[in-house]
Amino acid sequence: MNKSPDHPTRYYTEVFHRKRRKVLLAAVSLLISFTAAEVAARLVLPPPMQIGKRRFWDSSSPKHVPDPELGWIIEPGNTRYRFRAASESGSVDVGYSIEQGRRATSARPAAGPLLIAAGCSFTFGYGVDDQDTWPWLLQERLSGFRVANVGTNGYGTDQALLAAERAASNPADPARVIVLGFGDFQIERNRSTQAIVYYPWPLAKPMFRTRGEGVESSGLVRFWYPGSLLDRSEFVMNVVNRLANLVNRVPDHAGARELTARLIVEFARRFEARGTRLVIVILPHKNDQSRLSKEDREFIVERLRAAGLPTLIPDYPRLPDGQLDRQRFLIPSDQYHPNRDYNIVLADQLARFLH
Secondary structure (H helix, E strand, C coil): CCCCCCCHHHHHHHHHHHHHHHHHHHHHHHHHHHHHHHHHHHHHCCCCCCHHHCCCCCCCCCCEEEECCCEEEECCCCEEEEEEEEECCEEEEEEEEEECCEECCCCCCCCCCEEEEECCHHHHCCCCCHHHCHHHHHHHHCCCCEEEECCCCCCCHHHHHHHHHHHCCCCCCCEEEEEEEECCCHHHHHHCCHHHHCCCCCCCEEEEEEECCEEEEEEEECCCCCCHHHHCCHHHHHHHHHHHHHHCCCCCHHHHHHHHHHHHHHHHHHHHHCCCEEEEEECCCCCCCCHHHHHHHHHHHHHHHHCCCCEECCCCCECCCCCECHHHHECCCCCCCECHHHHHHHHHHHHHHHC
């Protein structure tokens, strides 16, 4: 039998103080451990994805709205945007004409079978006027076709193919040809890591995985945002970023490269079943002479040609070191996206390739 304390009030007061000291000690220890982990994260780990440090899409560019399949699309409707972007190297002041949620490809209605141009911001025409995008220039060279530009800023290959499939799904207006503008930088986008879905947050992005000999959709994935307070911690966000990628079973770069090749081949077969031909054009870009970029292109092109898919590698004049002439081919505001001269070279070669 337990013996009751002689002085119950003093006994329970001492028990209370002992427990309080333990709680305070645990809290101080936890605070010290967290502070040490935070300092270590800032000194050793790479900067995590934090919404508080995110670069937002420019508000004057086309508004992107949620889509249950593609993650995001350009807001449907007809709108004229004025877009201005500036940097130390220069600025652009351009107009975007959006017609039924797509970038315009002609000043007047075109006739003929439908040709769909699909891709990312290189195809949409970020930073250039309507008449300077390659789908518009291609329309001028292929008067027998009606070109539709479904390129959208930030898209991966997966979204570009899904958008093309949607645009080609009208049985009353079947697409004759789909041209996919492919840049090897899209391989990383196709991984759907937290570093990728971070930029369009709170919008989501579709994710595909390899399965058997093909691919399967895993639905939409989003950036894991634990709230503004925890988002300020580099330690917490490093843990959250890594945990999200683990839970989402994000592939490594080699796995994403395999996934990308399978995606293009599988969608090509789906298009072919409805009488639509898929043509791939490999898009040159500023960093395309790196070792990884060359390996990625060689892998993708080899797989596409082995599958019998028409694949164009445009011939661009290069500087002695093999790089694109940035002053000639890239818009001045970010020195990455194509300007009119770039798109003229692309449209000229693509028009000949399609004939």
